[in-house]
Amino acid sequence: xxxxxxxRARTTDLIRLDAPRPSGSSAARGRxxxxxxxxxxxxxxxxxxxxxxxxxxxxxxxxxxxxxAVCALVxxxxxxxxxxxxxEAG
Amino acid sequence: xxxxxxxxxxxxxxxxxxxxxRRPRFSGRRWILAGIGTLVLANLLAIGAYANSRFAPDNxxxxxxxxxxxxxxxxxxxVVDARGGKAASHRIPDRTIVLTFDDGPDPxxxxxxLDVLHKHGVPATFFVIGSQTSRHPEFVERMVRxxxxxxxxxxxHPDLAGLPGWRQxxxxxxxxxxxxYAAGITTPLVxxxxxxGVDSLDDEHWSVVRAAGAEDLVSVFDDTDSRDWAxxxxxxxxxxxxxxxxxxxxxLLHDAGGERSQTVAALDRFxxxxxxxxxxxxxxxxxxxxxxxxxxxxxxxxxxxxRGGLLVWAVKVADGTGRxxxxxxxxxxxxxxxxxxxxxxxxxxxxxxxxxxTWSWGPSVDEPVTVIVPAYNERKTIxxxxxxxxxxxxxxxxxxxxxDESDDGTAEEVESLxxxxxxxxxxxxxxxxxxxxxxxxxxxxDLLVMVDADTxxxxxxxxxxxxxxxxxxxxxxxxxxxxxxxxxIIGTWQHIEYVIGFNLDRRLYDTLHCMPTIPGxxxxxxxxxxxxxxxxxxxxxxxxxxxxxxxxxAGWRVVYEESAVARTEAPNTLGQLWRQRYRWSxxxxxxxxxHRRALVEQGPSGRFGRRGLPFIALFSIxxxxxxxxxDILAVYGLFFLDRVEALIAWLAVLVIQVVTAxxxxxxxxxxxxxxxxxxxxxxxxxQVMYLVLVHAAATALTGGLLKWQHLRRSGEVAxxxx
Numbered sequence: 089x090x091x092x093x094x095x096r097a098r099t100t101d102l103i104r105l106d107a108p109r110p111s112g113s114s115a116a117r118g119r120x121x122x123x124x125x126x127x128x129x130x131x132x133x134x135x136x137x138x139x140x141x142x143x144x145x146x147x148x149x150x151x152x153x154x155x156x157a158v159c160a161l162v163x164x165x166x167x168x169x170x171x172x173x174x175x176e177a178g
Numbered sequence: 179x180x181x182x183x184x185x186x187x188x189x190x191x192x193x194x195x196x197x198x199x200r201r202p203r204f205s206g207r208r209w210i211l212a213g214i215g216t217l218v219l220a221n222l223l224a225i226g227a228y229a230n231s232r233f234a235p236d237n238x239x240x241x242x243x244x245x246x247x248x249x250x251x252x253x254x255x256x257v258v259d260a261r262g263g264k265a266a267s268h269r270i271p272d273r274t275i276v277l278t279f280d281d282g283p284d285p286x287x288x289x290x291x292l293d294v295l296h297k298h299g300v301p302a303t304f305f306v307i308g309s310q311t312s313r314h315p316e317f318v319e320r321m322v323r324x325x326x327x328x329x330x331x332x333x334x335h336p337d338l339a340g341l342p343g344w345r346q347x348x349x350x351x352x353x354x355x356x357x358x359y360a361a362g363i364t365t366p367l368v369x370x371x372x373x374x375g376v377d378s379l380d381d382e383h384w385s386v387v388r389a390a391g392a393e394d395l396v397s398v399f400d401d402t403d404s405r406d407w408a409x410x411x412x413x414x415x416x417x418x419x420x421x422x423x424x425x426x427x428x429x430l431l432h433d434a435g436g437e438r439s440q441t442v443a444a445l446d447r448f449x450x451x452x453x454x455x456x457x458x459x460x461x462x463x464x465x466x467x468x469x470x471x472x473x474x475x476x477x478x479x480x481x482x483x484x485r486g487g488l489l490v491w492a493v494k495v496a497d498g499t500g501r502x503x504x505x506x507x508x509x510x511x512x513x514x515x516x517x518x519x520x521x522x523x524x525x526x527x528x529x530x531x532x533x534x535x536t537w538s539w540g541p542s543v544d545e546p547v548t549v550i551v552p553a554y555n556e557r558k559t560i561x562x563x564x565x566x567x568x569x570x571x572x573x574x575x576x577x578x579x580x581x582d583e584s585d586d587g588t589a590e591e592v593e594s595l596x597x598x599x600x601x602x603x604x605x606x607x608x609x610x611x612x613x614x615x616x617x618x619x620x621x622x623x624d625l626l627v628m629v630d631a632d633t634x635x636x637x638x639x640x641x642x643x644x645x646x647x648x649x650x651x652x653x654x655x656x657x658x659x660x661x662x663x664x665x666x667i668i669g670t671w672q673h674i675e676y677v678i679g680f681n682l683d684r685r686l687y688d689t690l691h692c693m694p695t696i697p698g699x700x701x702x703x704x705x706x707x708x709x710x711x712x713x714x715x716x717x718x719x720x721x722x723x724x725x726x727x728x729x730x731x732a733g734w735r736v737v738y739e740e741s742a743v744a745r746t747e748a749p750n751t752l753g754q755l756w757r758q759r760y761r762w763s764x765x766x767x768x769x770x771x772x773h774r775r776a777l778v779e780q781g782p783s784g785r786f787g788r789r790g791l792p793f794i795a796l797f798s799i800x801x802x803x804x805x806x807x808x809d810i811l812a813v814y815g816l817f818f819l820d821r822v823e824a825l826i827a828w829l830a831v832l833v834i835q836v837v838t839a840x841x842x843x844x845x846x847x848x849x850x851x852x853x854x855x856x857x858x859x860x861x862x863x864x865q866v867m868y869l870v871l872v873h874a875a876a877t878a879l880t881g882g883l884l885k886w887q888h889l890r891r892s893g894e895v896a897x898x899x900x
Contacts, residue, residue: 139717139768142881151880159214166221169492172485176351177344 208876219499219810226496227818229309231334241380251376251384256399256428257466258376260391267376268469270401270426273457276465277302277429277445278400280331280369283310283317284434290442291433292320298449300459301325305369305398308333308353310434312493315360322361327461327475329367329398330354337372339382346386350393352489358478359486365475367462368395374403374430396473398462400430406441407432415444416451424455426465503814506807513801514831518838521682528685529845532740540648546574547644547702549627550617552610554582556631557591559747566634568597572641575599579631580617583607588631610698611714611721618713624705632747633699634662643702643742653707653734654726655742656684656693657700658846662745668755670855671863672748674839681740681842688738692790694766694798696736698722700744707734717772720765727773730790733782740846752862756870763874766798803875805868832857 142148244252251258254267270276277295282288282304295302304321306328311318321328330353332338338346350368357365368390370383376399379387387397404419421427431441449459463473478486531537549567553560560579568577577600581589589602605616614628625644629635639657646652658680661673687693696703701722708714711728718724730736749755776787808831815824836856843850 139771140764140878140881145881148880148882155211159211162218163214165488166218169488172355172488173348173352176355176485177348 208873222492222496222499223810223814223818225492226500227814228334229312229493229496231309231336241378242382244380244384246381247379247384252379254376256376256401257462257470258387258397258399259470260388261394261396261472262391265388265391266470268466270428270465272426273424273455274426274465275421275429275452275457275459276427276462277431277459278329278369278398278462279304279431279433281310281335281435282306282433283314283321284438285314285317287438287442288314288317288433289320291438291445292317292324292326294442294445294449295326296324297446298453298459300449301327301461301464302459303327303329303367303398303462304433305329305331305367306353306357307331307335307434308349308356308489309493311353311356311360312490313497315356315490318357318360322363322475327365327367327463328357328361328363329365329369329462330357330395331369332371335371338370338386343389346389347393350390350395355482355486355489357486358482359490362478362483363475364478364482366394366396366473367398369398373397373399375399375401396470398428401425401427403430404441404444406438406444407435409437409440412440412443412447415440416448419444419448420452426457428462428465503807503811506804507811510801510804510807513796514834517797517801518834521686521838522841524689525682525685525841525845528689529681529740538648539646539652543625543644543647544573545625545644545647546576546623547572547625547627547640548576548578548617548621548623549629549640550614550621551577551579551629551631552582552613552617553579553584553588553592553631554607554610554613555584555586555588557584557586557588559632560588560591561595562634563629563631564592564595564597564600566637567629567640568595568600569637570635570640571638572644574623575640576601576622578603578617578621580605580613580620582610582613609716611716614714614721618705618708621705626703626705626708628698628701628703629744630699630746633659633744634746635700635742635744639700639742639744643700643739646737646739647702647704649735651735652737653704653710653732654696654729654736655702656696656736656738657702657742657744658738658740659697659699660743660745661748663747663750664852666750667855667858668750668752668863669748670852671859672755673852674856674859675863676748677846677848678839678842680738681845682838684738685740685845687790687793690789690793691735692730692786692793693736693738694726694790694794695720695723696726699746700742702739702742703729704734707732710734715772718765718768719761720769723766724769724772727769727776727786727790730786731773731776731779731783752866756866759867759870760874760877763799763871764877766794767874767878770794770799799871799875802868802871805864806872809865832860835860 248265251265251267255269257268257270259266259268277300279288279291279302282291283306288304304318304326306318306321308330318328330350332349333352333356334349336345336349338349341349354364357363370386370390373379373383379399390397402419402421404415406415410418415431419427419429419431431445432438433441452459463475467473551560551563551567556563564577564579568575577597579589579592579600579602581592581602581604583604583606589604592600592602601620603616603620605613617628618626625647627640627643635657643655643657646655659676660680661669661676663669664673684693698721707729708725710732711725714721714725715728726736749758770791773787773791776783777791778784779787812824812828815821815827836853839853839856840850843853
């Protein structure tokens with residue numbers, strides 16, 4: 089077996105010791121490059137995006153519960169109405 | 179491969195199964211909801227019918243035998259107290275008048291009567307009808323607030339003697355509940371409908387009086403009948419109301435049930451006149467309270483009020499539902515009639531213009547044409563379709579079958595035909611739109627015709643179809659598609675629908691430049707028009723409608739060529755028809771939504787958007803969605819209205835449809851024989867058509883995913899062609 093010593097990469101003290109510190113001035117210095125418009129990716133609309141489809145199912149779920157609640161309320165009211173009449177007639 | 183959407187594989191090629199993203203927890207859910215909806219609607223209609231006394235016998239017959247009526251009652255006073263099993267009759271004191279008003283409250287006349295009474299400072303007794311109280315509780319509340327007395331006059335004004343005991347009890351208790359809700363009081367007074375003086379009381383009505391007594395109610399009859407219901411004139415009403423020789427009287431008047439201006443005027447004269455004669459005006463309790471205890475109204479309990487509230491609101495909602503249904507029926511009727519007239523006018527004009535000897539699209543178009551046939555597992559029908567296309571009379575037809583990964587040997591079947599002008603392109607499966615896009619890209623010529631693989635064309639169909647391209651503004655042409663398999667009744671129904679749809683609707687759309695759909699079964703296109711439209715999109719399930727709308731918006735004209743005829747295979751079972759129409763309806767809605775911006779855009783897009791889209795929304799979506807009203811009211815009419823009238827109305831609708839159909843068949847030179855199925859079409863097919871639309875609209879609202887479904891082909895049309 090050869091020498092198993094791997095060693096350690098050398099870094100300059102300048103980097104190792106450098107600590108982040110707040111900027112001394114509030115004014116921006118220098119100028120950012122203009123974005124490279126020519127090679128920027130265009131966000132194309134997804135043509136296969138199905139219309140009306142809610143993949144999360146949230147809309148359908150909410151609507152369903154509203155319909156259930158309305159149905160239950162109406163059925164309870166109807167049952168009460170009929171019951172109150174039956175009690176009177178009986 | 180398969181069908182992909184939003185980066186996810188959603189199914190096999192073209193095979194698209196029902197709702198995603200998740201299976202419903204229990205599949206009968208929508209049937210349960212539909213059942214609840216029907217139940218509630220039936221209840222509301224029945225309550226409405228009840229409140230409009232459609233269940234009540236309302237004939238006043240001649241008085242029957244009077245053997246059981248005690249003489250003391252028959253010859254006694256107008257107040258009969260049969261509470262607690264006894265039978266006491268009470269006379270009114272002299273120079274006393276009790277004004278009683280029956281049949282109210284009425285929103286028009288009751289306030290006027292109350293105003294006159296208020297002006298003279300006179301109390302009166304109102305015997306109100308329960309259903310009317312439910313509709314206008316505010317007037318009953320005003321009566322009590324202004325010091326008048328309120329009694330019950332039953333809920334629906336039936337002749338109680340003709341009703342079973344439980345109905346009698348219900349009529350009385352419901353009215354008392356409604357009064358309790360409206361005015362917060364319980365009343366011990368009742369006046370039986372069709373009753374007048376005690377002298378006309380017969381055995382049957384006496385038993386009703388006793389039954390009312392058992393319910394703790396005192397029956398009030400009258401001494402003088404003003405006969406104001408007959409509107410005999412103010413003088414006559416005053417004369418009839420006036421008692422003789424200074425005697426007292428319970429006077430019968432009406433504040434509802436018709437025009438009551440004479441009653442109001444008569445009151446204004448009667449009250450001061452009687453006062454001058456020294457009479458006092460009071461209520462039943464005021465006149466009889468001394469001799470009959472317990473005539474004063476009590477305070478209503480919470481139970482009574484809740485019961486009354488339920489009843490009052492049930493009647494209000496039922497009335498509202500009824501009014502809404504009738505209004506919708508009127509709307510549907512007016513729209514249908516307007517549509518029929520417009521269709522007639524435009525279709526006949528269109529047909530005349532096209533049939534004129536001078537009519538031509540321009541110089542004959544003989545440029546070569548590429549016919550694109552997208553196919554997925556169409557082995558049964560593809561050979562007949564391709565042969566009919568390849569052997570057409572148009573010079574230079576190239577048939578391009580785009581095989582979308584069929585696994586039943588469709589492509590091999592076409593290749594085995596060995597026709598020189600037929601090409602097969604195998605593309606990775608991606609659905610019909612993708613296959614058509616591939617076809618457009620691979621086509622050798624600039625004039626394109628798209629034909630479904632289950633469709634057989636007549637020999638000159640392609641040639642006729644491309645003639646409109648002589649006009650450089652025309653970008654797409656719709657052919658005349660007919661149902662090929664009409665042996666079964668479901669095929670016949672679709673045949674009728676297709677003939678009407680293609681001959682009337684499409685001629686109208688053609689004239690108005692707003693054709694919504696080039697049928698996938700037979701349509702001609704310029705390649706440039708498809709490019710301008712951005713190709714076929716997979717965003718909707720009705721790619722043909724979507725493409726047609728896009729072509730319109732790109733500024734091309736879309737026309738109809740009725741002489742280019744193709745026969746297609748229509749769904750053979752109700753289930754398949756349902757799935758096909760589900761997809762069409764949903765796809766049409768998607769396409770309309772996708773092109774909604776056309777409504778506000780400038781130029782040709784805006785012209786199509788503002789003319790075509792509202793038209794399609796109104797007549798292809800809204801009108802069919804409202805169609806159930808017709809059936810609901812037909813059933814309602816059968817049960818609660820005059821059956822003969824309901825039948826006549828229904829037949830009138832049928833006649834309009836028959837006339838429309840005959841016109842369409844004549845314009846298309848089709849034999850009239852299949853029209854025998856039209857009356858039957860009203861009983862199954864029509865309902866399926868609107869239910870499927872409701873289903874599609876519900877799917878669109880909830881955001882469920884609907885996918886392409888492959889129809890099972892019988893190969894009937896193809897077999898006939900070979």
